Amino acid sequence: MRSTLTAIRNRMDRAGILLSGLCAVHCVLGIVLVGFLGLGGDIIGGQVLLSPEIHRVGLMLAVVVGVISLGFGVARHGRVAPLVIGGLGLTLMAAAILVGHGTAESVLTIIGVSLVAFAHIRNMRHTH
Template sequence: MNAATSTLSARPRHASGLDRWAIGLSGLCVVHCVTSSVLIALMSTAGGLLATPIIHEVGLVVAILLGVVALGRGFLRHRRVVPALVGVVGLGTMGWAMTLPHDASGGEALWTIVGVVLLAVGHLLNERAARLAPVTTTP
């Protein structure tokens, strides 16, 4: 087999890969279009339900409970306070955001997202610290 033959035989594989990418992209386009249509239809129906205060209140309570349990257990295992502090600041930010007006001018959504990200970072730090902590047995 010479260089020209090996180059020609390599092209179909490359072209085949490009075809697969194009088919995949087309499939993603279809999924995007169908999903967008369905979500827009559902949002008009469920939009009122998702905006009710009880959804936010229940979500915050669940976040607080999970945060206390997970961050608390992590602290007891690894004794690092930073993950818990970052998580508590996130929870506090989420709670404070609930006091803001629920419209674009109040920044409620922005501050909720900031709080959620801080809480997630706290959980990530907690998980990493727990993974690196030495295993100790208590009598």
């Protein structure tokens, strides 16, 4: 039973790392398509890639995965640092939604997802 729970927690941490990476790629791709290629008004750039819904859904997924895996990690290994680091990252991601599209949003998001991924990595290391 214990090894099953550890495997589930590890999968959740890996999912958190994957989601963080996808979010960072999405952010950088948005900067390239809109900022450098000027494709902000087309369907891909304007209506899909920059849709606020994508950011909200991504943040909700990050919060759910983070709370489950990082929270259970604290219960398992007793170290609060991954939860605090992940919480800071999620806060920055939420702030990015509030500032609107632009450089500030991209910077906040990339720093936020980097912190969340780092927190998941630390959580996995403490669990083993």
